[in-house]
Structures are given as C-alpha cells and as structure tokens.
Amino acid sequence: MLMKASSQSLTEQLAARFSERIRNRLLAPGARLPSVRQCAEQHGVSPSTVVAAYDQLLAQGLVEARKNRGFFVREATVPAAEEAPQQVPASPQEWNAAHWIVARRGPAPVNATSLIRGMFHRISNKPQPGMGVFPSDWLETSFMPAAVRKVTGTRVLHDFSLQYGEPLGDAGLRRALANKLTGLDVPASPEQIITTVGATHALDIVSRTLLRAGDPVMVEEPGWAVEFARLNALGMHLLPVPRRADGPDLEVMAKYCEVHKPKLYVSVSVFHNPTSYCLSPGSAHRLLQLANQHDFHIVEDDTYSHIAPPHATRLSSLDGLRRTIYVGGFAKILAPNWRIGFLAAPPALLEQLLDTKLLATLTTPALLEKALALCIEQGQLRRHCERIRTRLDLARARSVKLALAAGCTFAAEPAGLFGWVDTGVDTDALSQRMLDEGYLLAPGALFHAERKPSTLMRINFTTAQDAAFWKKYGEIVKKL
Known part of the structure; x- marks a missing residue:
C-alpha cells in the first residue's frame, strides 16, 4: 500500500511503483495502465494524485498518452518502415493471395x-x-548430488578441468540420450546428438544455422513468448499459425507455404505451451506431407517429454529425423542450473549445426553431462x-x-x-x-x-x- 507517512509523496510512490514494473518488464510494452478512476480507487488516492503520477511517467518517457484511450507503456522504437506492419488476417476465410504478400515483421510487442x-x-x-x-x-533429489560427487571424486575432475570437452558433447551422455530417444521411437544414434546449454540454446543453434535475417518462420499461436522474442531478435519474419487441439491449422500453413515459402516451422507437439494440446497422428502425417511438398524443416521442442505419455505422437518419430530436428532438455524436470539440453538432427545437417555450437560456446561442461548420464543410466531420472x-x-x-x-x-x-x-x-x-x-x-x-x-x-x-x-x-x- 502507498504510505502517507513516507518521505515520498503519494504521487512519487505511485509513479515509482509503475516505473519499477515497467523497467523490470512486469508491465509489457503496449500494455494499458489502469484508467485514472480505476487507479485512484485501487490505491486509495485522489484522481489528481494519479494524474500527477502518470505525468511523471510521461516525463520519464516510460508511457505515452493516447487520445480518448488512456495511458500505455511505451513501445520500443522501430525503424520507420516497420512502424505500421500489415495485419495478418484472423481466419483462413479472410485470406486470399493479395493479402498474403506481407505478414508481420519487426519486434513483437511481447513481454x-x-x-x-x-x-x-x-x-x-x-x-x-x-x-x-x-x-x-x-x-529436490538426493541422487543428483551423489552423481556429482561420484564424477568429481575421481581423476575425471582433474582431467576434464584442464581440457575442452568433446565438440558434440560427452559421449556417455549422448549414448544415454540415444537410448532414451529409442524409447520414444525417435531414431537417433549418439553421432546425431549435440549437447547444448539448455533447450533454448538448442533452438538458437537451429535458427542461426538454417535461417538468415528476414527469413520467414512459422510459429504456433498461441505459443511460447520467449521463442517469439528470440526469433524477432534475430530479425526473422514470423508467420503465426493457429494451434488447435489436434495440431496446427494446416490450411493456414499451406497458404503461408504458397506465398512466403517458409524455411522452418517451430512446434511443440506434446503438451503444447500454453494449451497443453497434443498432436494427433492424422495431423502429424499431413504436416509432414506439407513439409516434404514445400521443402521446409521442422524443429520439434519436446521440453515436456518427461511428464508426457511415452507413445504420444511426435513428428520426429514419424519422420525418422529427415526433415525434423528434435530438441530436449532437463531444466524443467531435474536441474535448472545445470543448463543441459540437446538436439538430434538429420546427418546432413550435423556438421553445420556443430559449427554453430562451436562458434558460440566451443564445448559444453563435460562434468555435469557425465553426472546427468549417470542419473539416466541408473534409472534415477525415470x-x-x-x-x-x-x-x-x-x-x-x-x-x-x-x-x-x-x-x-x-x-x-x-x-x-x-x-x-x-x-x-x-x-x-x-x-x-x-x-x-x-x-x-x-x-x-x-x-x-x-x-x-x-x-x-x-x-x-x-x-x-x-x-x-x-x-x-x-x-x-x-x-x-
């Protein structure tokens, strides 16, 4: 609550509260502030106090006033050519060839x-x-600290601290991951697996390898806000595909393919975020046919595989890692701060993907990868x-x-x-x-x-x- 006895005035306290939220991104660019009346009632102050606080935020350049609409968190500045992007129609019925020349470009106002x-x-x-x-x-577990102690209590600690790890990642972990993927019917040899600094790093490696700034990329909507922001930061051309209960809207995807010729589709097949939808076999088969017909790759983020049914439909399983790239990680289920992820890819793409990893991080920490391999091999993770x-x-x-x-x-x-x-x-x-x-x-x-x-x-x-x-x-x- 705002304090009348504080050394700051009520106006200063209120402005500071909004300022902190805006600077910490707890109020998103484009978000509307409460109306003056609502804010006054909410905080138990007079409307004039709210007006004065909003004026301070205006002076700081944190918000903007829009006539007859209220106060909004100020958007990030974009080049003039991108200030008024064309809108993507909301349904397939609204789309025709004339409307599909340009979809949304530039930074998305997503917090x-x-x-x-x-x-x-x-x-x-x-x-x-x-x-x-x-x-x-x-x-919280007891087996993870035990695995770390076992790895670091041997000559391995000395040896691996004084040299870089294997470029692809620890061989023992890659073997364990290959066995784990076999249980999901995803055919990947240890040589097709690259370890990464978390699953997000794996997604970034794929994007930086297969795409260049301005390339069209299909993404699920609703979808993961971090992925939207990451792709936008790389300068990609986002093509939102409505996500339904059985999978993506294939009619929308087909239209995108005809007009934009996208190079990549980013998907969460199992326990999609935020809806928790799971891809159906029929939708998966039609999607793979579309990918083959229009020559685009699919990166399948299986972040929630650890809590999902083992035989849930996965594109990488049906496709056999030909057009698909499988991404997984362990931050959600096991050890957020270990930052261990991985990708499994078609052999033809491995060298390119590995080059991108090496340019960014050289190698990944072998000691924690060895500890994770122990947790998998001994059945403790399962x-x-x-x-x-x-x-x-x-x-x-x-x-x-x-x-x-x-x-x-x-x-x-x-x-x-x-x-x-x-x-x-x-x-x-x-x-x-x-x-x-x-x-x-x-x-x-x-x-x-x-x-x-x-x-x-x-x-x-x-x-x-x-x-x-x-x-x-x-x-x-x-x-x-």
Missing part, C-alpha cells in the same frame, strides 16, 4: 522477459500461478519423473476444481503442466491488479506474436493449488 524475470526475482513468497516451471521443492507425474496429476485435479469454483472455464482440456483458462475479463488488467497482491500471472497476450487483449491466461497447476490465490482472484475479477 517475454516478464515471466523469466519473475523466476529470478520473486515478487513475494506466495505461490505464483504464472510461473512456467516446477517449484524447486518438487525437484523414477524421479514418475514421482513428478503422480504428484502433478493430484495438483492438476485440485487446481482445476479451484479454478472452476472461481468462475473460470478451460479453453483447452486440462493436461500436462499448464491450464489455458478463460477468465472472462481482460487478463492484462487482471495481472496488474494481482501483482499488487503479490501474484504473478501469465496473461494471454504474452502468448501471441502480436500483442492483443485477451481474456485467457495460463496457469501452472503446481502453483495454482492455493485457495487464497483464487479467493483474491475472485474479489478482483468482480471489480474489473
């Missing part, structure tokens, strides 16, 4: 870093339903994942019950780690009100290549079991 920053700088000790990871206490899945099933059931009781509906069948929830109110506004109460949300606008108002939000089932959160949520929704 991808807000949730990442929330991971590193917790806003309170309360459970955070907007987080994209398992709680740290869910990941048993850990089984415990997580069981616990997640219980958490999901509790969270769904609370969400429904709070008046939410699910836009997608609850599954996996995330729920895609319809609140019935603007979740950008909701997220700011909940932030005042110490809760970080993930509003639906974060998951679109081009920010637009949404009544949807993503919840993390492991951190949405708190009845106090849903009580506060209900109170605030009634006021919006």
